[in-house]
Amino acid sequence: MAGEKSVHASVLAQEVLRWLDPQAGDVLVDGTLGGGGHTRLLAEAVGPTGLVIAFDRDPRALAAAERNLAGMPVKLAHANFSEMAAVLDSEATGPVKGILLDLGLSSDQLADASRGFSFLAEGPLDLRFDPTEGAPASQLVNRLGEKELADVIYRYGEERFSRRIARRIVERRKTKPIETAGELAELVRGCVPRSRGHAIDPATRTFQALRIAVNRELESLETTLRVIPDILAPGGRAAVISFHSLEDRLVKTAFRDDPRYDALTRKPIRPSEEEIRRNPRSRSARLRVAARR
Ligand SMILES: C[S@@+](CC[C@H](N)C(=O)[O-])C[C@H]1O[C@@H](n2cnc3c(N)ncnc32)[C@H](O)[C@@H]1O
Structure with a gap:
């Protein structure tokens, strides 16, 4: 799909914005670029003085985003999100205010x-x-x-x-x-x-x-949940959207048991009926959010 518009509809987009609450000038990480929908919203919110560093393992997603997000305050990284610490180190970006993971595959990959x-x-x-x-x-x-x-x-x-x-x-x-x-x-x-x-x-x-x-999706997620608190600034937030119980269990456990996290969502946030009607793929999505203590 290089160079084409993405067909992926971003899940729980408004909820992600509300919970990550990006401000002008912030540095954020989107661990799962995909069709670039969430990255675009975050980049618009942080504006030209901010930066979104977006990761994907899929070279086609990156090639498409290079064109679709041209001119926006976005840096793309072809890497597993579990390697984000090393990538951010080499980019020397300053304190990270928010990290998003929207797990699984995109509709572009499915198509x-x-x-x-x-x-x-x-x-x-x-x-x-x-x-x-x-x-x-x-x-x-x-x-x-x-x-x-x-x-x-x-x-x-x-x-x-x-x-x-x-x-x-x-x-x-x-x-x-x-x-x-x-x-x-x-x-x-x-x-x-x-x-x-x-x-x-x-x-x-x-x-x-x-x-x-x-x-090796669950291994990547587990590693990353351990690494995120090393990256986030105090008070910074991590938002994770998962699509099945194995992922959600890892997120819930990490946010509850790792003392560096303060879980902000006791129950996961689910898409509204209206969103599920518009985008049936969102039906199993669950968003959990935690702050770095
Ligand atoms: C659900 S899609 C993300 C959609 C995106 N949020 C949007 O609004 O278009 C998930 C993306 O994450 C990528 N991905 C999955 N696991 C990854 C990992 N461990 N590291 C980096 N990218 C990963 C997939 O290749 C896919 O493109």
């Missing part, structure tokens, strides 16, 4: 058939945020032992039928490796009964699990 995120498309089963690093999901699916595969699908997808899916994958790959997102989705659909009244595709949980494993 790009070459990435394998959408199981409705016949793209290669890749699922990496950064296709220049590590190995694609097809390698995991075709090489992991049956038990490890079942464990990944169970742990990261909370999928009850993980063992059945793993068994079927191992059977299938004896004759032919699984190469496309469509092939895997079809196989999973054959293993998981579609629950009545549920619009969600039965392949969703397995794809989520593989994506989390391939990108």
Whole structure:
């Protein structure tokens, strides 16, 4: 999507602005640039005397933002947000007043058939945020032992039928490796009964699990939650939007148990019905905010 407009609708945008409360001249970090929607709002608020340093692992997201956010007080970094301390050090930016993480994948990545995120498309089963690093999901699916595969699908997808899916994958790959997102989705659909009244595709949980494993998403989040208090100025705020319970649990626990945080949201903030109607992808979003003591 380099150079094109993003199709991603930023989730909980007004709530993020309200809680981070950016002021003219502030330095902020957006750990998850994506389509650049939140970054743009933050950059508008801090103005020309401020700065937003925006990270993404995805070179295509950065290439698009370079054009779409040209002229704004934004610096882009092609890095995992877990490396933000080192990047900020080298940029010598001064005290950071707010940090945003809007986890998971963007609608731009989902819409790009070459990435394998959408199981409705016949793209290669890749699922990496950064296709220049590590190995694609097809390698995991075709090489992991049956038990490890079942464990990944169970742990990261909370999928009850993980063992059945793993068994079927191992059977299938004896004759032919699984190469496309469509092939895997079809196989999973054959293993998981579609629950009545549920619009969600039965392949969703397995794809989520593989994506989390391939990108080591929970490890990145855990590391980053430990690093954020080293970066934030006293009174500065961290806002994290998560999309499933595994992420939300990490955020909730860190904000509650790390004495350097003062949790400001006892319960997570959820999108309004109006936002969910406008942007159904927002339905599972949960925002938690903490201040640096
Ligand atoms: C939900 S989207 C962000 C959307 C963005 N807030 C907006 O308004 O358009 C998440 C983005 O974070 C990136 N991402 C996910 N994990 C990351 C990590 N550990 N480090 C850096 N970027 C990451 C993904 O590549 C994706 O582009």
